[in-house]
Structure formats: structure tokens, C-alpha cells
Amino acid sequence: MKHQQIDQYAASLPPDKRASVYGGTKSGYDARLRALNTSYTAPDNLRRLAGRIKQHAIENLDTYLPQVEARMLANGVKVHWALDGDEACGHVHRIMEERGAKKMVKAKTMVSEEIHLANYLEKRGMECLETDLGEFIIQIDHDHPSHIVKPIIHKNRREIAASFEREGLGAYNDDPEVITARARQFLRHKYLAADVGLSGANFVSAESGRIVLVTNEGNSRFSIAATKVHIALVGIEKIVPRDRDLGLLLNLLARSATGQQLTSYTEFISGPRTANQPDGPEEMHVIFVDNGRTRVLADDCRPILRCIRCSACLNVCPVYRQTSGHAYRAVYPGPVGAVLSPLLAGDKFPEMADLPKASTLCGACNEVCPVDIPIPDLLLRLRDRGKQVGSKAAAAATPPMGAFGTLAASPALWKVVMKTGGLSALYPTFLMPAAGKTWVRTRGMPKWRGGKFRAWMKDRRAKTKPLEK
Amino acid sequence: MGTSRETILKRTADALAPLKERAAYPDFNDSVAVMPALDRAGDLWAIFSERAKLVHGTPLSGSPAVLANWLREKNHARGYCDPALLPQFGEALAAAGCEVETAFDRARVDDYQFGITRAEAAIAETGTLVLTDGSTSSRLAALAPWTHVAVLKREQIFADVATAVASLPADPNVIWCTGPSRTADVEGILIEGVHGPGVQVAFLLE
């Protein structure tokens, strides 16, 4: 039987990678649990509340988008809109070109991965340097991030040390302290030489037009302290109604992502630097990116747009832990990715329709989600859709259900099979097909219990005689 | 402001039009996410100090000489000082043998071992320092040197995150620093001082 693509990937994953991913997710999971439970007596109530705020926000985007735009314009921010990745990249490129800018330093943003910004700019002769340590390592290795918060969760220090040596960042040394110090030294001069700083946004307040950025390393702060132009790429679903919502959301985000009470740097940016400030951008641009989001908004899976990219669902997912993020073949891995990636794929949905099956439906992702997204429900809806559109990717490794379908559709046949099914216990295992043999090698055949329901139902009817008319 | 704006707004409106009911904005108290263990009426500097230490921040308090001697002990001899703080700190720093500049020269970024700037506020609940463009004389000086000292006054300390959010200053650049710059990207091992300061001092001037 042909296996699902994700299973094939997992089977080929070297043991040390699997161990790295497992260790990284486990520690993330533990840290989250500790942080939430030591801080709050009823963290679940907070998750539900945050979910309701975000659900309200996305269901009223038609009000909030024009509102936030007006606020930003009043704050002196230049606002741009991009229907898709190409248009978003085009905006960035044009802004840089108009200013004769050649060098960009970028903080970690998932949207920039989604639209392949670095690639776009490099092809046009511009430098686009990742500054988050993990993303920087991904960039020099021509690799892809495999986790939303910990992009190099799949790498160990020896691989990183070898990459640094190859790139001329000093002789081989795999001490994480040395690796970090070298990156610090190298990157600070890059910031200072750059023309443009690019960031994403974790939240955008419709009330004040503030964009909120969180980083632990301080790289987004440096990117917009050293450069003259700040560009923020913002998915349209990042909007929250009011500033006051941020207190709750920031508390939940940091705890869910890394087990901190607050991320080391939380920045509230509403425009270019003030007149008295010697450092930082003279202009700020915000690019609102659709790239499939309005399609998701029209879909009954729209609650996935609440996601605040904390990675808690990745860390807790038994499938993610065994397969790693690359197995999901898209920018967003794990349970959130299994929902979001097929939806964002648009016409290519059938090619990604196997992802919703990469789940045991255990429900853990829903339980940890800081905005309480019912991921298992959404996965089920997408599984159904995969079937409806006849996706080949989704059908792979699905046991043939034809025989079952015939039986289930015919009460008489069903009765016969249920009555005689007990005979299967007599079926000699050496005659079984290969898949059956694999099954019984470590397990016994279950005891046949078919055919009892009809008898029970009849009996029940007899006992509870319907009232005479 | 071309057609993409209109298209996105139209698509958004069309996507939401079929909804019979829109989720209402929930009713909640600003302090829902305040940690219940926090004693909001207590000594906020004491709470701040305790919480700052938990995130490996360095709370110090006293006269300018206390800070100057601490810097000297750390072998910090060269740094930056906000010109507005020089009248208070200049003498003590000079006495301790610390040389300071009041303009941050980005061409010599590696020459500064420390940067002293003013904090806008602090948050006791999380041990967080609040910086703004208005109160920070140089963004780079508060970020690039290994040690950043944010000078704070007692009355500037908010009890909790919710209060700090409710009182966000009208400044285009409000930064909350909770402990030093850090990463755990390499095998999940915590390393401090990635791009920003490896040592984050909150100095209560008394």
C-alpha cells in the first residue's frame, strides 16, 4: 500500500533529527505548561476569552481594516495593499528602489516566508539578510524553517558550527555561546550598513494603529534602530480591536510560545522616529497582505485566522514530534499548518489535502491553543473536502472502503456477515495478505462481537412496548 | 491606493456578508490576565526587583556613585550617557574612571561597553522596563552595548501589564524590555546577549 507523503517523510527522517525535534517540542510543551499554571488559576478561561476577541476581530475585518488604515495614515504611516505574494514583494522592491536602497535586514516574519521575499529581492540584486539567529542559520544553509518559533529545531550544534566555519565566521566551535557571540558580532555591522529594516507584526491595534512585535533576541529592535526605512509586512488577520486586548494576548502568546511571562522585547510601533531621536526610520510603511486570507475568511474554517503563531500546537502534536516541520511541505507546519496550508493553497488544495489527515484527532492542539481554535473540527471538515474534490494526495494509504460500503448499504448482507463473522477467528494467519500479517505479528485478532446490536434492539423494543394509539 | 485595496476590502466584505451573526466583542475586565499572586499595593520597586531577577535582569538602586562603582567592578570603562543624565551622573562616573560620550557614534559601535539612558516607566509584575523615543536619547545606545542601564524613578513603576497597556504613552516607539536579549535557537540552550544587551540594568535613582 502506498503511504501518505508525510509518513514517507517521517520514515526517512534520520534518528538524530527526530531526537532534536522531539527534545525541542517536549521542552517547549513543558515550559508552556509550567508558565501558565504557575501564573494563573484558570488559564483555560483566558484562552477562551482570547479566542472570542480574535473571532470577533476577524468577523468584523470589514470594519477594522478601513479603521486601522485611517489610524495609520493619521500616524504618518504609508499604507499599501497586496493581493498576493508577488504584489507584496513588488511593493517592498519598489520602496527600496525609490530610495536607492540595496540592503535590507529583516526580522523574523512568517509572511515574508510565505511570499518568498528574500528570493524575490536577491534575484533583483538586493541583499536581504535574516537577523534572527535561527533564520540566519537557515539562510546560510539554504534550508527552510521547520518550526514557527524555533526555526532550527531540527539542527544540532555540530551542524551549525560546521555551517559557521564554511561561511568564514571563525574556526569550528560548537559551543552555543561562541556561536551566538559570532553571530552578534557579524550581524551588528550588517544592521548598521543596511538601508531598510523589515519586520512582520504579531498584532495590530485597530484603535491606535500600533503594530506590536515580539522578539527575544532584539533583532527587530535593531533592524528599526539602525536603518532609515521601516517596512512591516502584515497579514490582514493580525488585527485586534483595541489596545486593551494586547494585555491578555501578549501574556498568552509569550507563555504559550516559550514559557516566558513576556517576550524579552515587545515593541509597540506606530510610526517613524520622533524628531528628537537620532536613530531609526524616517518613514514607515505597512503592507497589508491578503495572499489567500480573504478566501479563508469566506470559508467555514475561518477560525484558523485567529492563530497568533505561538507554536504550542506544534509542540504538543504527536505527529509533528515524529515527523518534523519539513514533512508538512509548507511554511506553516504542525496542526495549524495542516489546516492553514491547504486553505491558503487555493486551486492547489487537492495537492495539500493529505495534510488534514496527518493528525490523530487527539484534540491536544485545541487544548493548548491560546486562542482556542477547534483544530480537530477544522481538520475533519478539510478531510471531508479532500474526499469531495477527489484529491489523490488525500486518498493515498486510505484502506479501500468499497466492500464495506456495499455491506453497509444492504441490511440483509450486513446481517449475514455479522452473524458469520465469528468464523474469521478460524482464518489461518499464514493465509493473510501481507498487511494482515504485519498486524497480527504484534497483536491478536480482536474477539468478534458483531451481530449483537439487532438482538439487543429487538429485545429492547419488546420490553418497552410503544403505547397503544 | 490602487485597486488592490478596493479588491481586498470587497473580498473581505463579501466573505463576511453571508454570516447571519457576527461574534460580539466580549465583555472583560482589563485585569483578567494579571497574575493573582501580585500584591498591587505592595512596594512596587521590591516586586519589580524580584521579578526582574527571575528573567535575569539586574536591578540596582542608590546614588549615581553606586552605578558608577558597579560599572567599574564590571570593568566597564567606556560608554555612552544620555546628555540629560550627565549633570547627575557625570561626576560619579568620572570619579570611578568611566569615560562617557553623549553622542553615539555608530561607526565605533564596538567601542561602547555600556549605555546609560532614561526609562519611560517599568512594570513590576513582569520586571519589565519601558523605553520610548521620547525618553531614550539614542535607540542604538540603549541596544548595541553589552550593558544597558535604564534610569528609573520610583513613581514611574506600574503594577502590572494591564495598567501599562492602559497607559501606553503616545510615542511612536514604545519598547518593553523584559530581561536581556536572549535566544534558545541552538538546541534550546539559553544564551543571553544576542543582538541587544547581555546585561540589562534597571537603576532606581535615589
Ligand code: SF4
Ligand atoms: S493554532 Fe493556536 S496553538 Fe497553533 S500556533 Fe496558532 S495560536 Fe498557537
